[in-house]
Amino acid sequence: MDVNSTTENFTRRALWAQIDLDAAAHNMQVIRKHVGPHVRIAAVVKANAYGHGAVELARTFAANGADCFAVSSLDEAVELRRYAGIKKDIFILGHTDGRRTEELLLYHVEPAVFNLKNAEFFSSEASRLGQTLRVHVAIDSGMSRIGFLPDEESIATITRIASLPAIEVHGIFTHFAVADEADKTFTRQQFERFMWVCSRLEDEGVRIPLRHCCNSAATLELPEYHLDMVRPGIIQYGCEPSRAVSLAGYGFEPVMSLRCCVAHNKLIDAGSTVSYGRHFVCDQRRKIATLPVGYADGYMRALSGKVDVLFHGHRVPQVGTICMDQCMIDVTGEVNVRAGDEVVLFGRQGDQFIPIEELADKAGTINYEIMCNINRRVPRVYIQNGQVVEREEYLFDKP
Numbered sequence: 001m002d003v004n005s006t007t008e009n010f011t012r013r014a015l016w017a018q019i020d021l022d023a024a025a026h027n028m029q030v031i032r033k034h035v036g037p038h039v040r041i042a043a044v045v046k047a048n049a050y051g052h053g054a055v056e057l058a059r060t061f062a063a064n065g066a067d068c069f070a071v072s073s074l075d076e077a078v079e080l081r082r083y084a085g086i087k088k089d090i091f092i093l094g095h096t097d098g099r100r101t102e103e104l105l106l107y108h109v110e111p112a113v114f115n116l117k118n119a120e121f122f123s124s125e126a127s128r129l130g131q132t133l134r135v136h137v138a139i140d141s142g143m144s145r146i147g148f149l150p151d152e153e154s155i156a157t158i159t160r161i162a163s164l165p166a167i168e169v170h171g172i173f174t175h176f177a178v179a180d181e182a183d184k185t186f187t188r189q190q191f192e193r194f195m196w197v198c199s200r201l202e203d204e205g206v207r208i209p210l211r212h213c214c215n216s217a218a219t220l221e222l223p224e225y226h227l228d229m230v231r232p233g234i235i236q237y238g239c240e241p242s243r244a245v246s247l248a249g250y251g252f253e254p255v256m257s258l259r260c261c262v263a264h265n266k267l268i269d270a271g272s273t274v275s276y277g278r279h280f281v282c283d284q285r286r287k288i289a290t291l292p293v294g295y296a297d298g299y300m301r302a303l304s305g306k307v308d309v310l311f312h313g314h315r316v317p318q319v320g321t322i323c324m325d326q327c328m329i330d331v332t333g334e335v336n337v338r339a340g341d342e343v344v345l346f347g348r349q350g351d352q353f354i355p356i357e358e359l360a361d362k363a364g365t366i367n368y369e370i371m372c373n374i375n376r377r378v379p380r381v382y383i384q385n386g387q388v389v390e391r392e393e394y395l396f397d398k399p
């Protein structure tokens with residue numbers, strides 16, 4: 001089916017997140033070019049690949065330069081092994097319970113380790129199963145989230161973990177708190193602390209193959225910190241890590257757009273009101289179209305009355321309170337408004353573009369949160385070479 005001949009039968013539901021796999025492939029190639037051939041790229045595909053669909057995106061990244069994958073939980077790793085056929089390394093950025101060691105080994109997934117007890121439990125479980133578990137040691141260099149603090153006590157503990165019989169320390173990593181801000185002072189401090197830990201461990205004879213610390217912002221702006229591996233997330237999806245990190249000149253392309261079809265439209269009289277709370281009052285006779293998208297899909301209620309959508313190739317305002325499953329737009333003055341006409345909530349339509357960042361600013365949040373919150377009841381439609389190559393309709397396709 002041609003993308004341009006969108007109809008309400010495009011997916012079973014007339015609302016979908018359109019995912020441009022060519023853009024995703026291109027973005028990974030841009031990252032590869034930027035880091036060079038010798039730095040490993042761990043594609044961060046946590047949170048269903050930031051809402052884009054982890055299965056499809058992991059496959060695309062694997063084919064275009066990613067060496068391995070980072071997820072936030074074992075369950076996300078299992079999805080990649082079971083449904084995406086991913087054979088490359090997968091490691092977990094957050095906590096994993098020691099009682100899941102058997103699954104970690106079965107699916108070849110590397111957990112983060114940040115306390116001795118957990119590491120000892122991993123080791124004893126792996127020993128019992130006659131195997132060795134690869135782990136990544138987390139260092140807390142200033143985020144105060146997970147990780148060992150950069151001090152002598154931690155050096156002793158990590159040295160001990162590295163000597164556990166069934167543990168192989170494959171990586172060591174830290175995470176930056178403000179790499180996406182213009183002032184890199186604190187990030188430099190974090191890096192120094194991390195390097196101190198790495199070199200002290202070397203003094204102790206602990207050799208760890210993969211040292212990694214760069215998220216998207218640091219991958220772009222602090223190339224001297226790439227070390228053995230980088231962990232880009234948001235830039236893979238063609239979006240900026242923050243307003244302070246410019247993507248200009250790299251050639252990244254947004255991957256996701258959110259689209260729907262008009263479900264209903266009508267003329268209402270002056271004085272009529274639209275939606276809950278009656279906050280939008282018609283000053284004249286107006287043409288109002290109803291969209292099958294609401295805050296339960298991730299089109300946040302906080303956006304009510306503040307945003308535009310693209311309709312017939314230009315901007316029109318969203319009006320009235322956004323409901324759970326529906327909302328209204330004002331199409332007064334538009335001709336030939338029909339149920340089934342395509343509406344773009346963010347992304348491109350013709351030569352017009354609404355960046356997801358515009359919605360994020362208006363909702364008082366960040367692009368990351370909006371994309372992750374596109375609910376699983378919203379079908380994903382994957383486009384390659386202008387053609388639909390895959391539809392993911394989670395409510396139908398997954399048990």
Ligand SMILES: *Cc1c(COP(=O)(O)O)cnc(C)c1O
Nearest residue numbers: 044093175215216231232233234
């Ligand atoms: C989410 C995450 C990343 C990726 O962050 P981006 O800002 O999306 O690049 C990298 N490392 C860790 C530990 C993370 O949690």
